[in-house]
Amino acid sequence: MKAILIDDEKPALMQLERMIQTDGRVNVTGTYMNPREGFAHLAKDKTDIVFLDIGMPEMNGLQAGEYIQQIDPDIRIVYVTAYADYALDAFELNALDYVLKPVDPLRFAKTIARIEEDRRRSLRPAAVLQEPAVLCLKRLTLQDAAGAGDRLKWRTQKAQELLAYLIHMRGQWVTKDAIMDQLWPEYKQDKAITHLHTSVYQIRRMLKEWGAVSAGVEYSQDSYRIILDGIATDVEQFEQGEADEPAMTESGWQRNDRLLALYRGDYLEEHDYDWAKAARGELSRRFVQLSLHTAAYELATGRERLAIRRLGTVQEKEPYSEECCLLLMKAYASLKDYGSLTRQYESFVRVLHTDLGIEPDRETVEAYRRFVQELA
Incomplete structure (x- = not known):
């Protein structure tokens, strides 16, 4: 990662540059006492981070931050200030972090860690899962690009559990008796069948509301199975991506x-x-x-x-x-x-x-x- 430093105090610039060089994870490509000289550098040379003093006489650092965002909105700003009161204003201007003068080495190490973490997130692909997707890690969620899955409301917990169970069986046929023994063991058969049919109806209605045309529940020879053609689950993504390396x-x-x-959490942990x-x-x-x-x-x-x-x-x-x-x-x-x-x-x-x-x-x-x- 490349960074420049802007501070009207030469000793402060030198101290900060030494800290960054000692850490070794960020490359300083320029140090400036005049903000406008720093802007000229940013206009010509792609830069990831700007360490920016707030209390400069010619131009307030918060104003300078606005200029920097106009040059390149992807540039991350770390403010260096003698006044903690500036912190909230700093973060409103897309600041990644702020450090107080005189810069404490331990606090500065946390700033570098935050820069590294932010960099790691920015390099990560926008999405691993294909849309739409079924999420089973932590809780059952039907996800799609429009966010419709987040608005789905289950009428009964048993309908939700039945969908989770069919997904758990990964497209295998499951007999009615096996399903009833698993989900409604306390009921007699006629009552359990009624609950099963009601839940299947609710699932089909929910899948239609979700809008995934390739998803559905099939019935044949007293058995059910879930169809999720072309729809990924986070569990499958996790398992298929593993490698012994x-x-x-x-x-x-x-x-x-x-x-x-x-x-995001253990498999269906919120449902237990x-x-x-x-x-x-x-x-x-x-x-x-x-x-x-x-x-x-x-x-x-x-x-x-x-x-x-x-x-x-x-x-x-x-x-x-x-x-x-x-x-x-x-x-x-x-x-x-x-x-x-x-x-x-x-x-x-x-x-x-x-x-x-x-x-x-x-x-x-x-x-x-x-x-x-x-x-x-």
Whole structure:
């Protein structure tokens, strides 16, 4: 990423340039004390980030931000200011972040992380799923480009569950008896059949309202199945995109990052259907393994903060994972963050002892000691 710095104070420019150069993830292509000279640079040279002082005598930094957005609306602005009161005005002008003078190295590191995350989002394809699509991760949603799926209202929860169950069966024929045993086991057959027929009617009406002409429910030989010709599900996208790639490449990382972004939550977790529990556990396991594999690559390529955020999600799902703890400790050690390293290890030890009555693996203990010695 390319950046320029604009500040009417030479010492401030020099300090900020040194911080950026030390970090190494952003390339400074120009420093200017006069905003108009910076504008001329932006008009000729494509630039990603502008670090812009707010309190300049010739032109207020907020006014300068408006000029910059006219030159190129894709340019992201990070304001540098001595006054915290300017923060709200700054963000209204498409600012990515702001830092206070004198610039604190730790706060500046968070700014760089935010720049990196924003860059990663901007490089991600606009959509992984084809439209329309069926979303099953976290909750059942019928999605389309016009947003009609968000407005669909189910008359009964059982109709929604039946649709989810048919989607779960992935186009296989399911007998009426099997469906009734799964969804209406407490009713006698005649009552269960009435509920089944009513729910099928509601599903067909809902699919018509959704507007997906290739979607429907078929009936034959006392069995039902869902037809979703040409309509993707997020679960299928996630499963088909997985790859066993021991030596990950950058393209593999980009693919994994897109796949993991699909995982909004566990499979149908908001509905808590009993028949979905096995699939939910398997998909969760795949998500954890793919996340760990991806985070390990991020650590190997100097993206520690991305890895930490990813691993934080994993640790919420798998608090007893030794592998996750090891990768987190490695990330903090790489950042020379002794405090976070120690807190991570001590918290992990405490959780294992309190919840399971066990101690960490020898590998984890030795890794922690090694990291501490390296930081000493």
